[in-house]
Amino acid sequence: MAVFMDLNVLFSADRKRMQSLIETAAHLGFSTVAINYVFEPTAKKKQEVPSPMPINELIGQLPVVQGRSRPIRVLNRLTVVMSEASHFRPNATEYRAFDLLAVQPTTEKLFHTTCMLCDVDIICISVTEKLPFFFKRAPINGAIDRGVVFELSYASALRDTTMRCYTIANSVCLMESCKGKNIILSSAAEKALELRGPYDITNLGVLFGLSDADSKEAVSSTCRAVLLHAETRKTASGIVYTMKSQQEVLEDSAGSEAPESQKRPKTPGEWGFGRGRTHS
Incomplete structure (x- = not known):
């Protein structure tokens, strides 16, 4: 059974609104949602990166997924x-508070830089206006090779006819370059x-130019x-875990009963190591 996610639910200081969003997402069958804090720095004045609000302050008890x-x-x-x-600071400590x-990016040069260099999980594509540049395959393929995904949101298409046209047009242009790879569909709902439900979004993805399989993956796998990429980004591009083998557990139980003088140190080959999984 597929696990559906919506990785873009816009943050609001209104607690009742956030509670309603989370409860509706759970009722629609989403197992995971991400509350999105949008930070738009300007050159005129210095702005502080927003701090995420603890989940227990937004909603008392998390609803059960349908x-x-x-x-x-x-x-x-x-x-x-x-x-x-300069608006993106890769080593900023404020970024670590977010999952x-x-x-x-708002220009072609910044789009190219983001695809090729920026250590991020998601590249958002503006769908509310006509983009001032065309999508080129070289930077898009560079982002795909690094495991970065492109995000298309659909809520703006429900608010205005003009934005609906821009949403479809920009989405189709992106699909022509990326061929449906590394795409996620989210709501950006206020x-x-x-x-909308996961299967409604899947049908919407077909309208954007995705195949049936790619459209379903855009809200699931x-x-x-993206979540795995975020974890590896925080752990030096890899996750290494350790686990005890059954033989080691038996040796530990036997060694605990033996005198200290009879215990021997374990060699490196006797430790059970899980292979580190690296996501580029």
């Missing part, structure tokens, strides 16, 4: 709107009425890949 026996998972995400290269890191 069709599952577990509560919904809520993550925090930061989206930096870049109009200058996901996204960038929305209120519960703008949320590709979103899961």
Whole structure:
């Protein structure tokens, strides 16, 4: 059974609105949602990166996901709107408070830089206006090779006819360059009425130019890949875990009963190591 995710639910200081968004997402069958804090720095004055609000302050008890026996998972995400290269600070300590890191470039040069160099999880594509540049395959392929995904949101298409045209046009242009690879579909919803179910989003993805399989992955497995990429980004591009083998457990239990003088140190080959998994 597929696990569906919506990695872009816009943050609001209104607690009732956020509670309604999270409860509606769980009712629609989303197992994971990410609350998106949008940060748009300007050159005129210095602005502080917003701090994520603790989940227990937004909603008292997490609702159970429809069709599952577990509560919904809520993550925090930061989206930096870049109009200058200096707006994104890769080593900023404020970024570490967020589970996901996204960038929305506003020029062709910044789009190329983001695809090739920026250590982020998601590249947002503006769908509310006509883009001032065309998508080129070289930077897009560079982002795909590094495991970065492109995000298309649909809530703006529900608000205005003009934005609906821009959403479809920009989405189709992106699909012509990326061929449906590394795409996620999210809502960017401001209120519960703008949320749609996973299968409705899948049908919408077909309208954007995705195949049936790619459209389903855009709200499930590709979103899961984003979470794994975020974890590896925080752990030097890899996750290494250790686990005890059955033989070692027996030796430990036997060694605990033996005198200290009879215990021997374990050799490196006797330790059980899980292989580190690296996501580029």
